[in-house]
Amino acid sequence: MGYTPSNKAVYRAAFTHRSMNIKDTKGIPLNFERLEYLGDSILSTIVARYLFEELPSANEGELTRMKSKIVSRDKLNFIGKEMCLLDLLVCSGKKDGFGDDIYGNILEALIGAIFVDKGYEKCKKILHIIFFKPYIELNTLENEVVSYKSLLIEWSQKNKENLVFETEADSGMDPNINFYCKIVHNDKVLSKSRDISKKKSEERAAKKAVRILKL
Numbered sequence: 001m002g003y004t005p006s007n008k009a010v011y012r013a014a015f016t017h018r019s020m021n022i023k024d025t026k027g028i029p030l031n032f033e034r035l036e037y038l039g040d041s042i043l044s045t046i047v048a049r050y051l052f053e054e055l056p057s058a059n060e061g062e063l064t065r066m067k068s069k070i071v072s073r074d075k076l077n078f079i080g081k082e083m084c085l086l087d088l089l090v091c092s093g094k095k096d097g098f099g100d101d102i103y104g105n106i107l108e109a110l111i112g113a114i115f116v117d118k119g120y121e122k123c124k125k126i127l128h129i130i131f132f133k134p135y136i137e138l139n140t141l142e143n144e145v146v147s148y149k150s151l152l153i154e155w156s157q158k159n160k161e162n163l164v165f166e167t168e169a170d171s172g173m174d175p176n177i178n179f180y181c182k183i184v185h186n187d188k189v190l191s192k193s194r195d196i197s198k199k200k201s202e203e204r205a206a207k208k209a210v211r212i213l214k215l
Contacts, residue, residue: 002129007117010035014113015106017091032109039112040071046124047071054138065146070136072146076104079135085110099196148206152183155215162186165205167198181205185213 005011016022018031047070051063058066069075080086080103086095089106111131115123145151149165156163163185170180181201183190190212193205 001126003118003122003126005117007113010113010116011110014109015085015088015090017089019092020090021092032106035109035112035116036105037108037112038115039108039110042115042120042123043108043111043127044071046127049124050128050132066138066141069141069144069146073101073104074146075135075144076107077101078103079131080104080107082135083107083130145210147203148210149202151215152206152209152213155213163190165202167202170194170201183209185209 013030014032014035016031018029018033020031022030024030044067047067048063051058051066051070055063055066077100081100085103085106086098089095089102111123111127114126118126152163155161163183165181165183167179167181170178178196179198179201180192180194181198181204182192183205191205191208193201193208195201195204
């Protein structure tokens, strides 16, 4: 990562899952969850400052949209996966049981650890090297989609199309699949999808629908 850590313990915590049930001498759990919370806040601040400096002519709305794309769950999951962060996670079970969100969670925990170890300004410089430079391209970011569901709903409202999301609990054989979503367009089923949560099943179905409609 281009620097030498000073507080190694905080990095160990950043890559420790709660399933290890490790606590310090005061009984405080040692895992990545608190660092994930901290890293989420620090990343949001650094991204806001980055966009403010890099896009001097952008207005508030444009900056907000760009920021939401950079810190989106899909984007953080992708970056965390590219960095192979799951390989470093210490947990009590099999790692293939985690969903994609684990990658973004560990990435946020790592950012939290960097902040605790090095402070804000050093953390900002490190993120320019390991986060912004290799993974964020402002020229192409404008065309990235944060939410396919929102895109689909905006399209249907603008064009006065009859579009309905029908989502319900799924009690099938797979314990990791909890919701089923069907998107109906002009009384015909446009796409279907199943996933672990209502939001994810709807987003997955919406992504399929956007491709079918060639939006």
